[in-house]
Amino acid sequence: MANRLLLCDRLAQSFARRLRHGGEILVAIIDVDQFKAINDTHGHEVGDTVLIEVAHRLTRTLRGEDTVARLGGDEFAIVAEVADQPTAELLLSRLRAGLADLPLPDGKVARATIGAAPAQAGDDVSTALERADRAMYAAKRGVSA
Template sequence: MSDKFFSEISETLSSARSVEDLTRPLLSLLEAVTELEATYLTCIDQDLGVQKVLFSYNTKTMTIPEGLVVPWEGTLCKRALDEGKYYTDDVPTLWGDCDAAKALGIQTYVSTPVRLNDGTLFGTLCAAGSERKPLTPKGEQTLRLFSSLIGLHVEREQLLKNLQSVNSALEAHSFTDVLTGLPNRRFLLKEMGRLFAEAEATGQTVLIAFIDLDGFKAINDSHGHEVGDVFLIEVGKRLSDGLRAGDVLARFGGDEFIVTGLGPAGETAGQAAAKALCDRLAPLLTGNYLLRGVTLHYSGASFGPTAADPRLLDVDAALRKADAAMYEVKRERKALGV
C-alpha cells in the first residue's frame, strides 16, 4: 500500500470525532481499492433481527440507501457470516434466491464483520458491484483494516457516551436533595447565578420566597424523625404544585426551602410580585398531613418575600435579605400566636 494511502488514513483517524467522521472517508478509499461501486457500513440488532445501513458511498448506478432497514435473516451479510464466504464475484449463482441482491443487480460482493473487543458483532463493512471484479490481496487487507479501525472507533464512541451518561447521573445526584428529591442548595445557587445574569440582561428582578417550617422541631420531638422526614417530603410536593413555569424550588437545608424565579422590573413591582408569590404558596402548606398513620394539623410556615435587582445585589446578599424578611414574618406570626 502506498504512502499516500496511509497518509489519507492517518489524516482521517486524526480528524475523526465520530464514527461517521471516520467511516465516510474510509468508504471512499474502499471504493477506490476494490473498484466496486457501492461501499457501506451496517449495524445489526440481533435482538430485533434487523440490519441497518448506517453510511454508504455510491458511484455509477448502484445505490445502497442510507437508513435502509431489512430483516437480518437472509441478507447477503448474514449468509456470508454463516458460510464463512466473504467474497464472491458470482452472487446470482451462489445466492440467487436473495431478492435484495437481484433487485440491486449485485454481481460481486465482499464483506467483513465489524466486531468490538469482546467479540460482539456490531455490523458489517461491505462492498458490492454490478460487474465481476476480483478481490485483490490489497483489497482484502484494506477491508479488514478498515473494519478494525471502525470497530475501535465504535467502542471509543460508546465508551464516551457511557462516561457522559455516568457524569450526567453523578451531576444530577450532586444537585439533588436525597430526602425530598428536590434540587439542593448547590443546584439552587447555580440556578440563581443564571437567573441573576438573565435578569440583569433583561432589566428584570429575581423573586425569592425564603420558607422556614415553623414548629418543625416540635414535629420531630413529638412524632420522631421518620415522621419529620415524611413531612418534609410532603412539603416539597405541595410547594411544587404552586410553581409557575420557570420557577425553581429547592431544599436549602434542614427545614428551609426556597422558591425563586424572574420578576418584573422595578423595586415596587418586584416586591409586590414577591409577596404575591409567597401569598400563593403559603396556603398550600397549611392543613392536615397524614404521615405514617399520624394525622398532623399544620398551621403554616414563615415566608420571606424579596425582589432582588441584580445590579444592586448579588446572590448571597439577596438570600440574606430574603432570610431577614422571613425572620420578620416569623416574629409577627409568633406575636400573633400562630
C-alpha cells in the same frame, strides 16, 4: 428538587438574564414552624413526611421555570423571575395558600413561614439569600421586613 449549589447557580443566571431583559427576581426562604417539636412529638418519620409534603406542595404551586431547593433541615428556598412586583405578590399569595395546614397524625396541622425579598441591583447570590432569610425571621416574629 435542587440543592444549595444548584440554587445559587440558578440565582446567578437569573441576575444575568435580568441585566439583559429586565424584570424582577423574587427570592424566598421557607421554614417549617416548630419542626423540632414535630420530630420530638411525632418522631422523625412524621417529620420526614412533613418535609416531603412541603416539597410536593412547593413544586405543585410554583411554575416550571421557578427553582425550588432544599437548603437543609426544614428550610427551602425559591428563586422566581417575575415581570413586576404585583406578579411577585400573586406568587407569594399562591405559596402561602399552598403551604397552609400541613397535616399531622394527631389531626393538628403544621405551618410554614415564608420570607421573601426581591433581589436588588448590585446583589450577589449570598446577599439576596441573606435578605430573604432576614425576611423569613422577621415574618416568624410577626414583623414586616
